[in-house]
Amino acid sequence: MERLTIKDIPLEEYTITPGSACQGCGPALAARLVFKALGNKVIRHGVPSCPDSVTRTPHTFSVFESAGAALTGISRALKVLGREDVLAVGFIGDGGTYDIGFQALSAAAERNEDILWFCKNNEAYMNTGIQRSSATPLYAWTTTTQVGPRGRGKETPRKNLPFIIAAHHVPYVATASIAFPTDLIGKVLHAKRLRGFRFIDILCPCPTGWRFDPSRTIEVARLAVQTGMWALYEIIDGREFRLTYKPKKLKPVEEYLRLQGRFRHLTDREIEEIQRMVNENWERLLKLDEMGEFPL
Ligand SMILES: Cc1ncc(C[n+]2csc(CCOP(=O)(O)OP(=O)(O)O)c2C)c(N)n1
């Protein structure tokens, strides 16, 4: 990735946040940052999701299942037309990436199509009323992972999709956060210059679905990274691994969890269980970073 300072962030704006976005919407900010970095030579592909942020560049749309195929068609048509200066870009939610669009996404990655795929990951299906996705974390409340006599929220941890995509041996996979804009834009600029399949998974807090005050979006996003609930890293060619944010000590996960209504029901024992999982995962990531290798 490119190392940037705040002064390097491009000033041009390529998105208009629509009136349909809630206050403090994380995905709307992700769109703003990503398309600033990509510039205007972009065809952006979307599927149903929220908010439907508007981009000042051509925009195509398909059903969830065919986004990987549609982006393949766009990218190959650009090649035939001799317009390889224009990028085929997917900007798609976690429902459309981790779940409903996964088959065509995996197929496009395995063929190493010339595509840049961004997952604007708000960890649930927000557009249709906060249903769980396979990106939803353990014990989070959603409208389909209820809390009550029969449930404690989501029963399983989230799918490790960045590692799964890296196992397709693609040129670039990274995670990012809207609270770390220079890290995010550095990764987008790096990915923009490569060829082949590139995937960036951006954690985007959603005040409506995660149940926190809209003024705290950046604080929540920052704590996700500072507690290790969402680590920032990149995987190059399915072989090299690098953490791009490595604090000396992680903050306790409780600081992140307690800010959000979706975790309000958690007992001390459940918080300890999440802390243990995060510690184990962090140790594993530190080892990979030390070796500089992705173990495939
Ligand atoms: C095949 C199919 N299944 C379900 C739907 C209904 N649907 C529309 S938007 C949506 C949620 C999308 O969630 P996500 O991709 O995470 O985006 P978000 O709304 O969270 O931004 C669903 C399930 C659909 N349009 N097509």
Ligand code: SF4
């Ligand atoms: S529900 Fe969440 S993702 Fe959708 S517009 Fe509101 S804040 Fe953004």
